[in-house]
Amino acid sequence: MTTKDPRAVRLARLAALLADETRSACLLALLDGRAWTAGELARHAGVAPSTLSEHLGRLVGGGLLAEERQGRHRYVRLADARVAQLVEDLAAQAGPGGGETRPRSLREAGAGSAMARGRTCYDHLAGRLGIAVTDALTERGLLRQDTGFALTDAGVGWFGSAGIALDRTSRRPLARACLDWTERRPHLAGVAGAALCRHALDAGWCVRIGSARAVQVTAAGERALSGLLGIGPTALR
Structure with a gap:
């Protein structure tokens, strides 16, 4: 048996x-x-x-x-965050794909566009906004992606200089890759991703819009992200 x-x-x-x-x-x-x-x-x-x-x-x-x-x-x-990672990873595998149904209304199409532009993924930023931030951190040598996601020493220092506190006592990884289901590329998650998202919302860099997870970058956020990471406004709209 x-x-x-x-x-x-x-x-x-x-x-x-x-x-x-x-x-x-x-x-x-x-x-x-x-x-x-x-x-x-x-x-x-x-x-x-x-x-x-x-x-x-x-x-x-x-x-x-x-x-x-x-x-x-x-x-x-x-x-917990592990469940969020599981759901987001499965959503990334499930779509969007060639058989995706078309939006049934202008409102639905607008909501989908807003989600793709910028949203929260549990406790970190996702969509084109999340990818733009991740790419900017990587290009400036603050984040490594060659052997998995990892903040460099300069990256840890950048968070401190930007006034974004990192919880170094957490059992979660400091930086983790999360596959973005709309962009099909990894964005920053983990302690650093959560801290950046929380700071962006608390500082008014981003505001939630509608009842979904969509977020919009404010004028203050455009200035902050341009000054701190060199991200142009067109990448955030």
Whole structure:
């Protein structure tokens, strides 16, 4: 009798959790790094609250989501950065591709364009904005990509001089490559990516637009990124 590989069993259970369009829609929405209420996710996924509640229960039970309650409200978020990486990596493998459906409205097309231009990927910058920042860091010798992503000594110093604090006590890697699902190239993630994204939002370099993960670079952000990394305004629009 052949003994089952426990890893195969766990992998099959994980795949079953992801093999549902409603649950996948929830996981993709939660890549914005924020906690959502069950009602918000139900409206986003286009299903009844009772249906969504069952799906959330499976995702929480499977360890992909963490749950918080405040009064009558139930909030959920991605369990951790590893789950975010898994979802983003799978999204990158899944598309866009030649069979991608066309936008059904101007509003949908505009939302897709905004997401491709700049967005948050859990806790770091993605889209053309994320790629522009990653390329600028690499071109200036602040980030290495030849043997995996790694900040150079000059890169660590750059973060300090820019007033962007790096949590060197974190168990997460200081720099990590995350495959961008719209650009099909890696952008900066890890502690450095999260710190840069948080600083960009706190300092007003970027603002969230709409209810999705899309972000827009402000005039202050254009000046800051031009002065710090030499990124021209056209690359940010």
